[in-house]
Amino acid sequence: MLTGNYKEFHSSVRKFIPKDRVFTDELRKLTYGTDAGFYRLIPQIVVKVNNEDELQQLIKTANNHKIAVTFRAAGTSLSGQAISDSVLVLFGPDWKKHSIAEDASTITMQPGMIGAHANLFLSKYHKKLGPDPASINSAKIAGIAANNASGMTSGVKNNIYNTLNSMRIIFPDGAILDTSDEASKTAFANSHPEFMNGVKQLAKEITDNLKLSNRITQKYRMKNTTGYGLNSLVDYSDPFEIIQHLMIGSEGTLGCITNITLNTVPSLPHKASALILFPDIHTACSAIPIFQEMPVDAAEVMDRASLRSVEDKPGIPAYIKDLGNDAAALLVETSALEKETLKQNIEKIVNSIKDLPKEHEIEFTDVAKEFKKLWDVRKGLFPSACKSRIPGTSVIIEDVNFPTEKLADAVLDLQALFAKHGYNDTIIWGHSLVGNLHFVFAQDFSSDKEVERYRVFMDDICELVVKKYDGSLKAEHGTGRNMAPYVKYEWGEEAYDYMKKVKQLFDPENLFNPGVVINEDPEIHLKNFKPMPKANPLIDMCIECGFCEINCPSKDLTLTPRQRIVAWREIVNLRNTGANKERLKEFDKSFEYQGNDTCATDGLCATSCPVDIDTGKMIKKIREENASGLGNSIAGLVESNMGLVTDLAKLGLNGANIAHSVMGTTLMQSAATGMRKISGNTIPLWNKYMPKGADSIMVYPPQPEEQKVVYFPSCISRSMGPAKGDSDAVSQTTVTQRLLKKAGYAVIYPESMSRLCCGMAFNSKGFVKQGLTKSDELYESLKEASNNFEYPILFDTSPCTHHYREYLKGRNEQVKIYEPIEFALDYLVDKLEFTPTDEKVSIHTTCSSKKMGLDEKFYELTKLCSNNVIVPHDVGCCGWAGDRGFSYPELNDSALRNLKEQVKEAKEGYSTSRTCEIGLSMHSGKYYKSVLYLVDRVTTAKK
Secondary structure, eight states: OOOHHHHHHHHHHTTTSOGGGEEOSHHHHHHHTOOSSSBOOOOSEEEEEOSHHHHHHHHHHHHHHTOOEEEESSOOOSSSOSOOSSEEEEEOTTOOOEEEOTTSSEEEEOTTOBHHHHHHHHHTTTEEOSOBOTTTTTOBHHHHHHTTOOBTTTTTTTSHHHHEEEEEEEOTTSOEEETTOHHHHHHHHHHOHHHHHHHHHHHHHHHHOHHHHHHHHHHTTSOOOSSSOTTHHHHOOSHHHHHHHHHTTOTTSSOEEEEEEEEOEEOOSEEEEEEEEESSHHHHHHTHHHHTTTTOSEEEEEOHHHHHHHTTSTTSOGGGGGSOTTOEEEEEEEEESSHHHHHHHHHHHHHHTTTSOOSSOOOOBOOHHHHHHHHHHHHTHHHHHGGGSOTTOEEEEEEEEOOGGGHHHHHHHHHHHHHHTTOTTOEEEEEGGGTEEEEEEEEOOSSHHHHHHHHHHHHHHHIIIIIITOOBSBSSSOOHHHHGGGHHHHHOHHHHHHHHHHHHHHOTTOOBSTTSSOOOOTTGGGSSBOOOOOOOTTTTTOOOOOTTGGGOTTTTTSOOHHHHHHHHHHHHHHHHHOOOHHHHHHHHHHHIIIIIITOOOOOHHHHTOTTOOOHHHHHHHHHHHHOOHHHHHHHHHHHHTHHHHHHHHHHHHHHHHHHHHHHOHHHHHHHHHHHHHHTTSOSOOOOTTOEEEOOOOOOOOOOTTSEEEEEEOOHHHHHEEEETTOSOOSOHHHHHHHHHHHTTEEEEOOTTGGGOOOSHHHHTTTOHHHHHHHHHHHHHHHHHHTTTTTSOEEESSHHHHHHHHHHHTTTOTTOOEEOHHHHIIIIIGGGEEEOOEEEEEEEOOOHHHHHTTOHHHHHHHHHHHEEEEEOOTTOOOOSOTTTHHHHOHHHHHHHTTTHHHHTTTOSEEEESOHHHHHHHHHHHSSOEEEHHHHHHHTEEEOO
8 A cells, every 4th residue: 555655646646657567566666576586575566667757757757756766677686776665766668769870889779779780780891789797698788788788708808887878867856967978968068067067076186086996997807796986076077077977877866877888899790609618716717817918809707516507518629627626717708700810829829828737638720619508508597506405595796806916816815704604505606807705695685694604704805805815795796685785895984985975966855766775774785585485396496586587488477487487485484374364365366367377388587597497388388287076078079079179169260250351450450359359358369360271181092102100289289270362262271281201201191190189289278188188199199199209399389399298308308300390301301403583581590499409400401491580679479379379369469569670571470289379470470380381382302
């Protein structure tokens, strides 16, 4: 219940932001308020803003009501800087626009642009962003800037601060400054003369103080994000340059960035990487001063514990498991404009450390696919290392910087501190080329004794870093609440006073993210720890890093995988404690739609989760546990009468198709929408791309001389034909059969095919027993049809293929079944002549295909068929999720919101799932169908 200023603020905000983007319910306040750090504050209100006008008006309203606001981008920050117990402001999905200069020297981005997407756009110019944090696949540019993130190859030279060109800022009073626009700068200077004079005065005082200014310059020769960037006041004399550079690393406490332009850096086309193994970490760090003189772009140190946490990951050499307990590694990258220069770089690097002892011969690889695996493992090292922690404990990651010439000794001192305080499972890694180290340990905050141990340990860490080595306590993860009590300790009283003056000048009412960077509470880092209760073994290892969110189709509609886990942990905890029955009742009710109904259970979250958590499996388990007796009875009835069900489906689809032809699209759509509304959204929503019933399958006896293939058409393919208006008027089953015969195959169908199903449709709804029955039944039919699995087996949809491969893992892993992409490449390409079309075509890789690693193979196959292939960059799971596109069309709408613009030049689209193709067609305006249609259209049989 909102009271006082919050109630008035809420009422004011609702006048210009619709209610579906202003959240006050308990479930979404908790889930939306959670970030990757180990602290928790629950906001009073969460607001999602879609444009700058809304944001500016909201800030003005907050100022009027003296309400504090915190801005959140991707929520991958680790130090407690993106949480709030007041108002949390989220950037909606439309903040992604960008533009690249004609010579690609700069890129201008809105705050919601994901770092990896920016690099994707820049890659064709052989350019990239300077900063490359490990979270770049998820982190958004506003957060990267607000934390002065750097990463593995950027060092200090190419961080955000040093590649900043200009930015657009909203200040706490609602004023806007665009530092790229002279008119904006003039207007701001005229409206804020006291502020401008204050900036100039601060700069003058600091530059006049030679001892302090020299100290500042020295501190920023290494990575340093502790406190405000006082180097802005030393490096620049132009007040607008000072202002925009003070914004970097300010963690949303001084202003809100709504646009930023960065200078790009070269991305040399030829790269090579090596995992160099040393007998101990001291030796590994001893190589760093040598590598600083070599053409080395990055050198990531990993201690033995780090290596052990990822030794089973794809791309890590098998011999890592045999290393000694003290071993360590440097993951090294070099790059060049020419391939010959790259070879010379490698020779120089190898020769430079020939006298240092090594555990294995140095093996550089310039194969992109191979070195990408190594760097993907490195980027996921933090969450991966958390897999071995005790469930219920929190994960702490610290981020310090030492002078590189002292790094080897500093590492040994760090390890001694871990031992002293009993942190025996701590791992160390980091950007050693610039002296930046991360260390991770698990911490139980459930007792005063454990909290005290943490406090003393942190005090000792600060003394080691600051007093002994004169390093920085936060190199790139930002100050946050975690390090706020130690800012003065690192910088001293005089510099700290100037930081307070910066905050007072920009935000005199302390309304922007209060308590972050500047906080006078010496124990703020020991308060508001995030609870991590055990809830389900499927999710207990989750550290809520948020890496999963980029792949989630419901991320802009309801909850993300991370948020589902947060909500479920709260629900299970409330059930176990019985503490607040009303809160539990509210959470249970909200979770049904927010967490369950709108989860596609596609499993793509696991593909970007460093600890391989598939939140969809948790949701399926919940559905199984909640399945009613009536639901199970109906599922059993369907399972026993599959042939009748598919016949009825065909009949219904043909009836709808006839009605469509008679009534026309507009009237049919209106009628369908009206019926759905009257039914309370229980009747599935019709759309104009709904297919007619599928053709009957003609079975031909095989000829003795023909090669044999078993073809299993899915129940969906047997039910659904082409949509009205599609240029291809025959069903997928007909086209597949025609294509196979063209390639010289005898097509064998499983016996009693009409009653067969892979079981996925049952499992996804929680009817596991019925699904297993159908899977077992299909297994026996395939075994017989394939002559005890002698012949290849083709499934014509990738979701069924993936599901059945998972089933086979527990039955017979030797059985090889294929989906259309793999089968075409392995069994059709050498038997067909391809004449590629010049027509532009778009492809959509389904979730199942992605999980089977078929992205590149799909593109390879399509390139054989067309000279113009479009692959939308920001379209993942379509959200159709079997049949959810019919029942929850809003999920499909949200997931494919970016599709139409990206495929507007395509004539048609291709995929490998008939139901997904309905949603893809609806949201693109193009007819999507199986890629086998395209292969059939552009091929003839080889003579």
